[in-house]
Amino acid sequence: MSSLLKITDLHVAVDEKPILKGVSLELRQGEVHALMGPNGSGKSTLAYTLVGHPKYEITSGTIEIDGTNINELDPCERARLGLFLAFQYPVTIPGVKVADFLRHAVTNIRNPERKEGEGLIPMREFRKELKERMEELGMDLEFARRYLNEGFSGGEKKRMEILQLAMLQPKFALLDETDSGLDSDAVRVVSEGLKKLSGPQMGSLIITHHERLLEYNVPQFTHVMLAGKIVETGNAELAHELHNHGYAAIRERHPAEAAEEQERQAKAQTANAGF
Amino acid sequence: MSTDTPVLEAQIGGGDYQFGFHDPTDKYVFQSRKGIDRQIVQQISEMKNEPAWMREFRLEALDIFFQKPMPTWGGDMSGLNFQDIYYYVKASAGQEKSWDDVPEDIRKTYDRLGIPQAEKQYLAGVKAQYESEVVYGSLQEDLAKQGVLFTDTDSAVRDHPDLVREYFGTVIPSADNKFAALNSAVWSGGSFIYVPPGVKIEFPLQAYFRINTQNMGQFERTLIIVDEGASVHYVEGCTAPTYSSDSLHSAVVEILVKRGGRCRYTTIQNWSNNVYNLVTKRAKAYGDSLMEWVDGNLGSKLTMKYPAIYLMEPGARGETLSIAFAGKGQHQDAGAKMVHCAPHTSSRVISKSISKDGGRASYRGLVKATHDAHHCKSNVVCDALILDPHSRSDTYPYIEVNQDNLTIEHEASVSKIAEEQLLYLMSRGMTEAEASAMIVTGFIEPLVKELPMEYAVEMNRLIELQMEGSVG
Numbered sequence: 001m002s003s004l005l006k007i008t009d010l011h012v013a014v015d016e017k018p019i020l021k022g023v024s025l026e027l028r029q030g031e032v033h034a035l036m037g038p039n040g041s042g043k044s045t046l047a048y049t050l051v052g053h054p055k056y057e058i059t060s061g062t063i064e065i066d067g068t069n070i071n072e073l074d075p076c077e078r079a080r081l082g083l084f085l086a087f088q089y090p091v092t093i094p095g096v097k098v099a100d101f102l103r104h105a106v107t108n109i110r111n112p113e114r115k116e117g118e119g120l121i122p123m124r125e126f127r128k129e130l131k132e133r134m135e136e137l138g139m140d141l142e143f144a145r146r147y148l149n150e151g152f153s154g155g156e157k158k159r160m161e162i163l164q165l166a167m168l169q170p171k172f173a174l175l176d177e178t179d180s181g182l183d184s185d186a187v188r189v190v191s192e193g194l195k196k197l198s199g200p201q202m203g204s205l206i207i208t209h210h211e212r213l214l215e216y217n218v219p220q221f222t223h224v225m226l227a228g229k230i231v232e233t234g235n236a237e238l239a240h241e242l243h244n245h246g247y248a249a250i251r252e253r254h255p256a257e258a259a260e261e262q263e264r265q266a267k268a269q270t271a272n273a274g275f
Numbered sequence: 276m277s278t279d280t281p282v283l284e285a286q287i288g289g290g291d292y293q294f295g296f297h298d299p300t301d302k303y304v305f306q307s308r309k310g311i312d313r314q315i316v317q318q319i320s321e322m323k324n325e326p327a328w329m330r331e332f333r334l335e336a337l338d339i340f341f342q343k344p345m346p347t348w349g350g351d352m353s354g355l356n357f358q359d360i361y362y363y364v365k366a367s368a369g370q371e372k373s374w375d376d377v378p379e380d381i382r383k384t385y386d387r388l389g390i391p392q393a394e395k396q397y398l399a400g401v402k403a404q405y406e407s408e409v410v411y412g413s414l415q416e417d418l419a420k421q422g423v424l425f426t427d428t429d430s431a432v433r434d435h436p437d438l439v440r441e442y443f444g445t446v447i448p449s450a451d452n453k454f455a456a457l458n459s460a461v462w463s464g465g466s467f468i469y470v471p472p473g474v475k476i477e478f479p480l481q482a483y484f485r486i487n488t489q490n491m492g493q494f495e496r497t498l499i500i501v502d503e504g505a506s507v508h509y510v511e512g513c514t515a516p517t518y519s520s521d522s523l524h525s526a527v528v529e530i531l532v533k534r535g536g537r538c539r540y541t542t543i544q545n546w547s548n549n550v551y552n553l554v555t556k557r558a559k560a561y562g563d564s565l566m567e568w569v570d571g572n573l574g575s576k577l578t579m580k581y582p583a584i585y586l587m588e589p590g591a592r593g594e595t596l597s598i599a600f601a602g603k604g605q606h607q608d609a610g611a612k613m614v615h616c617a618p619h620t621s622s623r624v625i626s627k628s629i630s631k632d633g634g635r636a637s638y639r640g641l642v643k644a645t646h647d648a649h650h651c652k653s654n655v656v657c658d659a660l661i662l663d664p665h666s667r668s669d670t671y672p673y674i675e676v677n678q679d680n681l682t683i684e685h686e687a688s689v690s691k692i693a694e695e696q697l698l699y700l701m702s703r704g705m706t707e708a709e710a711s712a713m714i715v716t717g718f719i720e721p722l723v724k725e726l727p728m729e730y731a732v733e734m735n736r737l738i739e740l741q742m743e744g745s746v747g
Contacts, residue, residue, distance in 0.1 A: 052698075054694065055694070075698055075702045076704055076705055076706050076707070079704040080704050084702070085702055090699065091693070091695045091699045093699070094717050094718065095717030096713055096720070101700075101703070104705065105703035108703075112704075116709055116739070148717075168703065168704070
C-alpha cells in the first residue's frame, strides 16, 4: 500500500499575516508533482509549513500522512515519518562533519523509535553506503570530511541536499528550487541524481521555475499557485506551457487571485518605500 | 573524625618505587583543622619532610598571602571564607568518604559517561588512588631511560632538589597574586616534569600515569622544564565532573620552554558546582620555542584562569586555545595572557565560550608588548555562543603596547543558535536536544580536535548530556 501525504484546505500565516489561503493537494509515494507559480505565490511557504518550520503557523486545515494528522508534530517527528525538504538555501553548520551529521540523521530516520544517546548504525556499513551514494552523484569523497555546507559553492550545497535525500530515502521529497542558481552542468547533475532516486517508494513535489529538472523528472501533475492558492492543476503539458509563456494566461484565467497578488505587491512596495 | 588538633598518622603502603610512582613514606592520613596560619603551613612542610628552603618559601608566601587584598575584579568571591577550608586533607584509599556521600547527580553522570567504577571513585574523591601503573609502567621505564623525570612535585623536592630549587617559583613568584601566594604556602601534589635537551616525547604524558599519588589536589603545584630542542605534551584533568567537598581549588602551573623546545599543556577540568577554581598558569618561552595551552573549563561555581605565555626571546611563539562552558549558577572568567618581551615573537589566542541556563562566560585577555618588542604579531579570536536569553557572555580584552611596529588583531563574535540551523537539523530527524548538541559540538570542534582522542570523545558526550532535555 503506498503512503499518502494529504493537504486539506491549508491556511498558513507568518507573523499573523496570511500567506496560504486554502491549499489542498494529495501526493502519493511514486508520484512526481511539479509546483509552479510566480514569486511570492506561497510555494516555499507550503514547503516550510510541511516540514514544520516554527515561524509558519497553521491557522486552519490539515496535513496528514496516511490519515494521521501531523499539524502539531515537530520537524524531527515529521522527518521520521518520511518527510524531507531539499532546502532552497541550506544553512551552514560549522564544525559538524558531513559524515557525522549524516550517520546521525540516517540512524534516526531508519530507527524512528531511537532515543537520544542510543547507538548509531555501524560505521563500516554506513561508510560503504555513503561512498556508493557519493560516487553515484559524482561527489568527491573528501566532502564527507568537510563541515556541513561550510564554504560550499551553490552547486555543492544543492548536491549535498540530493546526497541527503539519497541517504535518507524519504517517502515524500519536497524540492524547493533545487535547480536555481546553478550552471547548466550542475542542473544536469542534480536532475539526473533526482531521477535515479525516484521510484515507487518516493513521491516528489518539485518546486521550480525551470524546465530542466522536469525534463528528467516528468511530472504526472503540475500545480500552479497564485496568491496563496493552487489555482490550476494539470499535467506535464501545463509546466511546459508556463515555462514558455509565463503566467499571463494564468492571471487572466484567475482575475480575483491576480488582483490579490497585485494588491500584495503594492503593499510590499509601500512598506519598502519607508527605508 | 574531624578534630580541633591535627591528627597525624603514618601509614606504610606497599612499596613499589621502581617507576617513581610513589614512595611508601608518602602515604598517610592527615587532617588539619580548618583555617590557615603559620602553624598549619609548618605542619604541612613537616609532614612532607621538606628541606628548610621550601619551608621558608612557604612561610614567606603565607605572609604575602595575608598582605595581598582580595582581587576586586573578575567573579564574585564573597562566598569564599579562607578560614572555613581544610588546607591539607589527604587520605589514602577510602579513609574519609564513602561512595554514598557523593551527590546523586554526579554519580549519574559517571554512569552515563560509562566511567569504570575504579575511576569513578577516584574522581569523586572516594579513593585517592587510581591503579594505572600496570598499564603505563613500561612507558615510564622507557622515559626514564631517556633521562625524562616525571613524578609528583613532592617527590621531586626530595629527589631532585637542585633542579626544583633552581626553577620553583621563578615563573610565578609568590607575590604575583593572592592565590599564587596561597598556593605557594600550602601546595601539595602536582606534576614535575623535566625533559632533557633534544628528547622528544612522542605520546602525551598524562597525569593518569601516576595518579596513584595525590595529583589533582586542591592546591597542586606543577613545574615543567622543557630543555633545549626537547618536546612534550602533557595532559591533565578529566571531562567527567570532579567532585570535591572542599570549596577552593587553587593551583599553580609553571613551565619553562628553552630554546627550540616545544610544550603543549592540555587541561580539561570539570569541577563540581560548589568549587571556586582560581588557578595561575604561566609559561616562559625562549628563542624559537613553541608553548601551547589547551584549556577546557567546565563546571565549578567560579573559575578565574588566564594561562599566560611570556615570550622571552626572538622567534618564540605562544598559542592558547580555550573552551569554557558556563551552566546554571556558574561563572567562567577565563582567557589568556600573551606578553611579548622580545622582538619577532608571535602569539595567537582562540577562545570559545558557551553559556547556558543562566550561566556566565567571560573572556578576559591581555596582549602586552614591552618597549623593545618590535615586529611582533598577535591574533586573538573570541567566539561566544549563548544558548538562552538568561545566559550571559562578556569580553574584556586588554592591550598594553609600548611601541608601534607590531600587528595586533582582535576579533570577537557572539552568536545564538539560529532557528534556521535547528530547523535544518531537526528536519533530518534530530531531536531538538540532539540538534542543539550538534551545533554546540561543532562550535567547539576546532578545539576539541586538538584534544587526545579519548578526551575528545568524552567532551562531546558530555556536551550531549548537558544539552539533553534542557532546551526550550
